[in-house]
Amino acid sequence: MTRTGERAVKSWLRTPSWIARIEAPDGQVVGAGVLLAPDRVLTAGHVAGPGRRYTVRLVGVPGLDAVPATVREDEHVPQRADAFGDRSGDLALLRLAAPLPAAHTTRLYRLAAPHGPVSMYGFPAGDDGGRWHGATLVAARGRDSQVQLRPLTPGELAAPGFSGGGVVDHATDQVIGIVLSVDEGPGSAFSYMSPTETILRHLPQVAAWTDGAEAVDPRLRSGASAAAGALDVPFATELASWFRGEGWPVLVTVAPARSDRAWTLNRAVTLADRELRTDRNTSGFSHDPPETVPPAGAHDLALDVKGLTAGQVMDRIAARLGIRDDIRPERLGALRVPLAAVLVGVDQAAEPDALLGLLDRLARQGARLLLVFRRRGERADQAAESLVHHPLHDRWSRLHAELDRIVDELGPGLDRLRDRVLPGPGTRQLVEQAEAGVRRTRMLRAWVAHTPEREREPGRADLLFTFEDAADRRRQRLEQAIGVLDARLRRREELLGRVSAEWPLCRRRAAAHGDQVMEAYRLYEHALSLLRHTPCDIEPAEAAVERFIGFCSASAPSTSPSAPSAPPAPTQPTAPGASRKESAP
Incomplete structure (x- = not known):
């Protein structure tokens, strides 16, 4: 919402009043920006830097004069490459020499797991009035959680004049980040956005102009002091593995309050959050084993559910995902990016059984869930059985059945057709690949039938997923080859x-x-x-x-x-x- 209570964009047919065109002293357009306060414009760090003067103009507000602006050293975060070569930073706050009308400001919005269509406004070469470009959010990239933007059409790739421009989410009509950069070279297909929470990580003062629910419950945050608790290394390694997306998507564990495991959990939750993971707190854990450190942006919500009803938990999840009107669990299944949530104190919720029912439904829709109980007991065992062990066993059983179908049904079916009709010149390779897939599946079935139990543990579920993907590809190829030969056989009969x-x-x-x-x-x-x-x-x-x-x-x-x-x-x-x-x- 803007300060006047209006949406960030009322119509896609006009220029938003909060969009700023940033010019060099010679009048050249160097990029775009977002007016967050009468005297503050957020932009990319490579657009504006300290030691130079700029001019800011609100092109969507006729009659307003351009305003001189500068950038202070402490409000400029240059783009850097981390130890892995990933981009980081690239943000700046311009200070205006004279305030612009407050009615034209807008606010940033925190949005977990960005998904769906967005629009960005910028100033490509030769178009000083600016234009909208459409895009879809693809995925976070690198440890700074910059988000890839895929243009809706090749002509909508964000040109350099879009750098610093606001990105508006269509579902919420909120500004959820700014454009940073564009792929260079011929055939480039992506631009990149810094989401609101990454902006807050680098420029915490921007929180004054930010709305939207924070990802981490204040009760689950840890400070940078290593003396606050002792690191449980095996537990921290297990948590970091889950945050990296490894293993079974649901992890059920026990961490008593005020224990080393509880402190280790809070540390992981803090480091896995885009906004809370700063250079200051990561330096406090710089000597910890690297396998215990989760990636930033690895969860959408970390919530202490003690005393909360299932409905209240659903409300908190919906708020983080930007769902406002129809708050129903089934809506989460339609999200392009699965929900990743940490829920602590499940056994202390106001409605534990109802909450477990909700969580079971979310898990079936593909959500990644880290469920923490404060005490060992029947409820923790029930959750582990219903959300982890039972569905994991079912998946292994379904995999075995799929392998049986490939080897005992589809493979012989293909052989029978091959005995009656030859593949065409354009399908010979497909049929040969399908036959090779049957041979490999026969070996895989033998391996799965004798898989050691340790390979079937939840933490090793990636092996299951790999086998499922292989079986699915081979089944689809077999069905396609059978369809091709069956069509040729029907042609023979004709x-x-x-x-x-x-x-x-x-x-x-x-x-x-x-x-x-x-x-x-x-x-x-x-x-x-x-x-x-x-x-x-x-x-x-x-x-x-x-x-x-x-x-x-x-x-x-x-x-x-x-x-x-x-x-x-x-x-x-x-x-x-x-x-x-x-x-x-």
């Missing part, structure tokens, strides 16, 4: 029908011309021979049928005096065990 139906008519017409009976019979026998040959090669058989039909209708080139007659049907000896012929009716 050609047989044409030949059989045409022969009596053709024989009578040829008899009227005396010496053409033998030629008609020869062409008929040749076409029938190719069609009855197994496996049937459709292309030469179809050509023979067309010659026969053409002769019978007196339209084939073979009936013309100047055209050569059809070649005689080749006679080849049949070797033992080679191709065989079906008897003619």
Whole structure:
């Protein structure tokens, strides 16, 4: 919302009043910005830096004069590359020499797991008035959680004049970040956005102009002091693995309050949040084993659910995802990016059973859930059984059934078709790959049947997912190959029908011309021979049928005096065990 209570954008047909065009002293447009306060404009760090003067103009507000602006050292975060080569920072706050009307300001909005369509406003070369470009959010990139933007059309790739411009989410109509950069070089297809929470990580003062629920419950945050608790390394490693998206998507664990495990949990939750993970707190854990440090932006919500009802938990999840009107669990299943949530104190919720029912539904829709109980007991065991062990066992069973279907049903089905018809020139590779997939699946089935129990543990579920993906690809390829061969077999039956139906008519017409009976019979026998040959090669058989039909209708080139007659049907000896012929009716 703006300060006047209006949406960030009322209409996609006009220029937003909060969009700022940033110019160098010579009048050249260097980028765009977002007016957050009468005297503050947020932009990209490579657009504006300390030691230079700029001019800011609200192009969507007629009659307003341009305002001089500068950037202070402490409000400029240059773009850097971290140890892994990922981009980081690239943010700046411009201070205006004179305030602009407050009615034209807007606010940033925190939005977890950005998804769906967005629009950005910028100033490509030759268009100083600016324009909207559409895009979809793809995924976070790198440790700074910059988000990739895929243009809706090739012409909507964000040009350099979009740098610093606001990105508006269509579902909420809120500004959820700013454009940072564009892929360089020919064939580039992406630009990048710094989401609100990453902006707050680098420029915490921007929180004064930010709305939206914070990701981490204040009761679950940890400070940078390593003396606050002792790191439980095995537990921290397990948590970091879950935050990286490894293993089974639901992790059920126990962490008593005011214990080393509780402190280790709070540390992981804090480091996994875009907004809370700063250079200051990460330096406090710089000597910890790297396998215990989760990536930033690894969860959408971390909530202490002690005393909360299932409905209140759903409200908090909906608020983080920007769902305002119809708050129902099934809506989460339609999200492009699955929910990743940490819920602590599940056994201390106001409605533990109802909450577990809600969580079971979310898990079935693909949500990643870290469920923390404060005490060991029946509820924790029930949650582990219903959300982890039972569905994991079912997935292994379904995998085994799928492998059986590939090896015992689809593979033999393909073989039967291969015995009757050959693949076409354009599908031969597909059929060969499908046959190779059956052989590999036969070996995989044997391995799965003797998989050690330790390989079936929740933390090793990535192995299951890999096998499922392989089985799914092989099944789809087999079904496609079977479909292709089945279509060719149906074509063979159609050609047989044409030949059989045409022969009596053709024989009578040829008899009227005396010496053409033998030629008609020869062409008929040749076409029938190719069609009855197994496996049937459709292309030469179809050509023979067309010659026969053409002769019978007196339209084939073979009936013309100047055209050569059809070649005689080749006679080849049949070797033992080679191709065989079906008897003619």
